[in-house]
Amino acid sequence: MIDFNLIKNNTEKVAKALGKRGVEVDFNKILKLDEKRREIILEIEQMRSKRNEVSSKVPAMKKAGENTEKVFAEMKQLGDEIDSCEKRLSAVEAELNEILWALPNMPDEDIIAGGKENNQPIYTFGKKPEFSFKPKDHVELCTSLGMIDYERAAKLSGNGFWIYRGIGAQLEWALLNFFISEHLKDGYEFVLPTQMLNEKCGFGCGQFPKFADEVYYVDKAGGEEGVKQFLLPTAESAMVNLYAGEIIPEDKLPFRMFAYSPCFRQEAGSYRAEERGMIRGHQFNKVEMISYATPEQSDAMFEELVNKAKNLVEKLGLHFQISKLAAGDISATMCRTYDIEVWIPSMNIYKEVSSVSNGRSYQPRRSNTKYKTKDGKNEFVHILNGSGLATPRIIPAIVEQFQNEDGSVNIPEVLQPFMGGLKKIEPKK
RNA sequence: GGAGAGGUACUCAAGUGGUUGAAGAGACGUCCCUGCUAAGGACGCAGUACGGGAAACCGUAGCGAGGGUUCAAAUCCCUCCCUCUCCGCCA
Numbered sequence: 265m266i267d268f269n270l271i272k273n274n275t276e277k278v279a280k281a282l283g284k285r286g287v288e289v290d291f292n293k294i295l296k297l298d299e300k301r302r303e304i305i306l307e308i309e310q311m312r313s314k315r316n317e318v319s320s321k322v323p324a325m326k327k328a329g330e331n332t333e334k335v336f337a338e339m340k341q342l343g344d345e346i347d348s349c350e351k352r353l354s355a356v357e358a359e360l361n362e363i364l365w366a367l368p369n370m371p372d373e374d375i376i377a378g379g380k381e382n383n384q385p386i387y388t389f390g391k392k393p394e395f396s397f398k399p400k401d402h403v404e405l406c407t408s409l410g411m412i413d414y415e416r417a418a419k420l421s422g423n424g425f426w427i428y429r430g431i432g433a434q435l436e437w438a439l440l441n442f443f444i445s446e447h448l449k450d451g452y453e454f455v456l457p458t459q460m461l462n463e464k465c466g467f468g469c470g471q472f473p474k475f476a477d478e479v480y481y482v483d484k485a486g487g488e489e490g491v492k493q494f495l496l497p498t499a500e501s502a503m504v505n506l507y508a509g510e511i512i513p514e515d516k517l518p519f520r521m522f523a524y525s526p527c528f529r530q531e532a533g534s535y536r537a538e539e540r541g542m543i544r545g546h547q548f549n550k551v552e553m554i555s556y557a558t559p560e561q562s563d564a565m566f567e568e569l570v571n572k573a574k575n576l577v578e579k580l581g582l583h584f585q586i587s588k589l590a591a592g593d594i595s596a597t598m599c600r601t602y603d604i605e606v607w608i609p610s611m612n613i614y615k616e617v618s619s620v621s622n623g624r625s626y627q628p629r630r631s632n633t634k635y636k637t638k639d640g641k642n643e644f645v646h647i648l649n650g651s652g653l654a655t656p657r658i659i660p661a662i663v664e665q666f667q668n669e670d671g672s673v674n675i676p677e678v679l680q681p682f683m684g685g686l687k688k689i690e691p692k693k
Numbered sequence: 694g695g696a697g698a699g700g701u702a703c704u705c706a707a708g709u710g711g712u713u714g715a716a717g718a719g720a721c722g723u724c725c726c727u728g729c730u731a732a733g734g735a736c737g738c739a740g741u742a743c744g745g746g747a748a749a750c751c752g753u754a755g756c757g758a759g760g761g762u763u764c765a766a767a768u769c770c771c772u773c774c775c776u777c778u779c780c781g782c783c784a
Binding site: 318320341 | 711712740741743744745751752753754763764765
């Protein structure tokens, strides 16, 4: 949620920032609704004040044996007026909120306008591998090496799922363990969140109402109506709401945390044909880094998270680049995002394995998460997040980039300790 | 899933319709006394959000959440959420 005072007092700035996303907003309408809102509030409060004043005199009147009938009749009428004003108020507020909640976050000053095509690579590690033989793609490699079972996954669940098997499962778990151990070394707190979340969380992290259709809802047996929960699409949804409604003492900031969870996404209408295999699925594993920071700490924290994600991929030895996203490609809740994109030879493209973002106070405003400054004021915290990392594109990158002519795959050195010292995945004889 | 008990400010807790946004206690803060790893005393103590105002300040809301009854709700009624205890279920 954008700071309403900013919309009111610096409309130009907000309009310019949102314009970079190609979003046009009818600010006139917003300001008019707000004016109307305040008008009604004033009216209501004056009437309530009157009623409170009269009410406080009633006990004395009764004691003195005075007739209260007339006063009660007047107050009854006043009460009815208050009711009708309240109805008008909630209609105005509903209209205003619908607009405000739908506004995306403001991209930072230095973020350039436009969509994906304006993303700028700002860092590259390694180079595209050259093969003296005809390289295989990850689907073929993972299948032939017995790492991933697509067909039986479809049998158990449906299209867009896969099963890790044998050495594939070991590699997946080794990756997660590697990430976890690196984050622990950096002093980050390990969190395993609930994997089912209520709708408040969806709203708090800013994914609802816009993306409510893209998650999986879980109903109780028998399709019972009630509070619905959904399977988290990313641990971010959980972690952003961890301190919702709370006030954090400033000396506890920054909080550095990371969470592991499977992530569930409908990915309806996605590019199945070109994104074969595990490039995009309904369920995948991810370790997510989350930081809560003061506004002063937030920019340094962003750099820290980018560095952490970068180091993970570097230690794996994969060729990748970091892209600074253009305004239109940054997710609606964020001010700035750097993507870490790993090279997938068979697709001839860089694919995102980590997205590090600073949303500043946008999500905390929605989830009402504040911190108490040293001089006792309550301010909204900043929340940052970044994948550290998501695995589904790492495995394709590893098997494709590190494949050998005989169909074997070299295991990155940093993963070997987590795989009983295994150095190479050999084709089955 | 069933039965019961609860949810009041930082914590504990009193409060079953009215001048109570909330007794009391602890904690906390400031000060005093005393003097030494303690004890005593005085005073202060919702925080917050929103609205009005140049400001001082004034007002409104708020007792788990949301509705309702009433001139008036922490208090009565309804729905929901959460916690605890017992029972049941337990792939």
